[in-house]
Amino acid sequence: MIEGIGRIQDMMERQSYITDRAIATTAFLAMELRKPVLIEGQAGVGKTEIAKVLSAALDTELIRLQCYEGLDVNTALYEWNYPKQMLRIKIDEGAGASADEQEAHIFSDEFLLKRPLLRAISAKEKSPVLLIDEVDRADEEFEAFLLEVLSDFQVTIPELGTIQSQHRPYVVLTSNRTRELSDALKRRCLYLWIDYPTFDKELRIITTKVPNINERLARQVAAFMQVIRNVKLNKTPGVAETLDWAMSMMALHQEHLDPEAVRETLGAFIKDRDDVSKLRGKPLDVMLGSMNGAEEEDLNEWIQSVTQRLEREVASR
């Protein structure tokens, strides 16, 4: 079965998603055990991406439910198409159908607006991937409802009856941990915590996602990100920021991190005003000044020593 995990990892990497054993193991077990996966981690570590990659790798539909405060069952599950129902009634006015017949007609499949959860449950061909994104933003009431759906994979629509899932969806839930989810929901799920990538992993991500980037620039960007994530910022940059930045450097035809260019492109990866003013000036110079060290010295040592100097610099302000 060990090949199973490796196979999943290959499958995901073929979709240009650089993964590691932990992610692959969880994905593998989720499929074998047919349990939903709850993925937590800071913003920008690629939680949502996992669901997308899974659906691409399995060649199946991705159905996404974006959660927000106040999200309710009508938006998540189904709603009747009222304007269409009204029109139908008007059109049929002279037809002499009885009220019962009419009712049966306008509360049929044709007038049903399927929202993500219902779409996932009623998939006809094969199991879709259902992504329930940022579930921590929905309120507890909705969480309880979700729990019900995730345990039975069936829903009851009063006018139509019970719909039972034929192809049980693969479910991926993500959370940014703005609040703790209920134990009941966690118990229903396998759990995966994703950290910011290691230097090696991030380097692989950069070279995969930014084609034609030269090795030196890629290494410098990855090393720079390792340091910057050690500094206490309001918004720690994620992988998306790394890629944006690497791409802007490419657009500027940079072969390596040059101080001028970094200052100009700071906005590509530092997206908080306070953070920008925290780093601008001396702290940034400290980092850039020692950039060459990243290539020569032992990388971990370099990261540590630069982080320390940077922290001192930031603290002294």
Place this chain on the structure above:
Amino acid sequence: MDSVSDAAPRERGSFALRSRSKHADLQRHVISFGRELRTRELLSTSTEIVDALRVMEQVDIADRRDVYLGMRTVFLSKPEDRPIFDEVFNQFWRRIAHIGEVDDPNSDDEMTAQGDEGGELQEGGEAQQQLRLTSPEGEGGEGDEEGDEEALPLYSPVEMLASKDFSRFQAEEMTEIARAVLVIAKRLATKESRRFRVSRKGSTIDARRTMRRNMKYGGTIIELAKKRKKIRKPRLVVICDVSRSMDTYSKFLLQFIHAMQNTIGKVESFVFSTSLTRVTEYFRNEEILEALDRIAREVHDWSGGTRIGQSLTTFNEKWAKKLVDRHTIVLILSDGLDTGDAEILRQAMEGLQERSGKVIWLNPLLGSKDYRPLARGMSTALEHIDVFAPAHNLASLADLSKHLAV
């Protein structure tokens, strides 16, 4: 650095499960692994244990890394628990590693994990402060008061095991408090949510129900079904200081909390002096006197010294995730005289403010004209407080209603 390979270096063995008894052995170890995790407060119930057994069938049980990752997927439910998980996993691995070995006289050293809850040591207290202020109402508890001057009890860094006498309670006092709480409860109950509920007086048309209801008229809309926004009550978490310097007020404040809990519903309450205790249960459906009695008996450091920072940090770590969200108002009742580290308090307050809808700090000392929040703890906490108000008498508590909306 790759966290995974780090925590569980790849150790491949070359064995397979050869017999039933070995299988049973493995099962037993997985079960006790799950139990051990539960005693260490991880989310581990029979569901997880069954999953873990299924996982063991899916991975190569000789491969430490895969077993580790598989078990972690099942048993871990928040990153903070990772160190505990790793520790217990290592013991587990040691126990199962010999299972597959052909002849193994290996006695596995049974390890009993003991929580390292070394008794929390008291920080030595330094200078004691003597404060004078206009006292709040005495035992009488009338609405408005001009109390006499009296010296406040000192705050003490020494944890004390003392019990309190709550017998001298007065009936009018209780009614007054109940009345103040009602005002507050009303105010709390008017926050609209974005969800709808069916209502005859609503302002928005409920299209779905309108359609259903009018089918009997052949679809001509005659009756309108309406809905309106649901009222959403914010949740309230009250954290009350019962250290010795609060003696004059704590009884009165606890009555207030009791009344709130029984009127408003979603209220969680905690008391602290040098450590934090959840008292929601004590106040639930209990006679106030009985409840206070029980608290006095069971909360050990009653009337001890004050470590606000420590107590709030405990709250953040143990309770905040479950109880506090953007719809929660956190109400802290304390005089802010802290013997602990001001930085710890500041961090705890920052965390609390970030997570909650609003942080209200009621300080009985604010009732005094001369009081300035200069005590070290109080002044550092101030920047993370949304509302800072007095709480020395009923009028000030009734005023609280003004601030109770998130």
